[in-house]
Amino acid sequence: MKIKSTDTYLRKLEEELIELPKEERKAIVAEIEDHFSNAIMEETMQGNSKEDAERLVLQTFHSPDVLAESYVTPSSTSNFDQLTISVFIIGLWSAASGTLLAQLLDIYDLGRLTAGMLGVAISIIHLFCKKEWRKLEVQTLRAFKYVIPFVLFPASLFLFWLQGEINVYTITYLISFWIFIGLCYSLFQWFYKRVMS
Structure with a gap:
């Protein structure tokens, strides 16, 4: 480039x-x-x-x-590109986000809802407390702010199709989805700026 x-x-x-x-x-x-x-x-x-x-x-x-x-x-x-726990934590945030968003499709399961909320909370707390960052972690953080909206949205549409009740949940889901995606994107952006400042 x-x-x-x-x-x-x-x-x-x-x-x-x-x-x-x-x-x-x-x-x-x-x-x-x-x-x-x-x-x-x-x-x-x-x-x-x-x-x-x-x-x-x-x-x-x-x-x-x-x-x-x-x-x-x-x-x-020698340590520049080592995988660290923070790389996995950022991935956990995305996986937990998917679990939380699935709950909005009326697939209510208290265990999954709790796991999703814990995953997102642990990820945010870990990234907030982190002081020293590696290059790979910064690159992952920058990439994942796009993964949540652009991977979870097609996955959500697929879940809509599997549920077969698109008309019932469309408005509620889309409003909740975009609020959640906006918050995640803003947090990733804030963490990235915090790391680089």
Whole structure:
């Protein structure tokens, strides 16, 4: 994927450097941002437009992941892509969400309802209390904010079809579904911004 703006480049670089302490990560991003500013200023002084200067400067830099590797020590790169409990917790949130949404289809089962509510609650509490994030966890968090609306919605339509009583529950279900999806999406977005700040 070709990066077209320095802001996008810096955001991706900061995401790649998530293994580093926050202060160190911010210092690296600020240093690269300063390099960008100086290089763009030089290009504009040579007569290029700001957009052309930005494009030319971006072409001279390595991709964010390659640049991040030069800043991250070998000991931390060995753990970069390890699966962690947080990756499974994010998956648990999605599975528990599906269980909760199935209850809205009049498949009431106290055990499933309780399991769904506990799964979502445990996931939110775990992610809220988490301090140190790994690159894979951040990528999973960013991806799963789209999984809940775009995977659970087709699955819900399939459950509607299996139930055979589409007309009875359609309005109630859709209102509840979109409220729940909106809340989940907002929470995932909030967690992502919290991690990157």
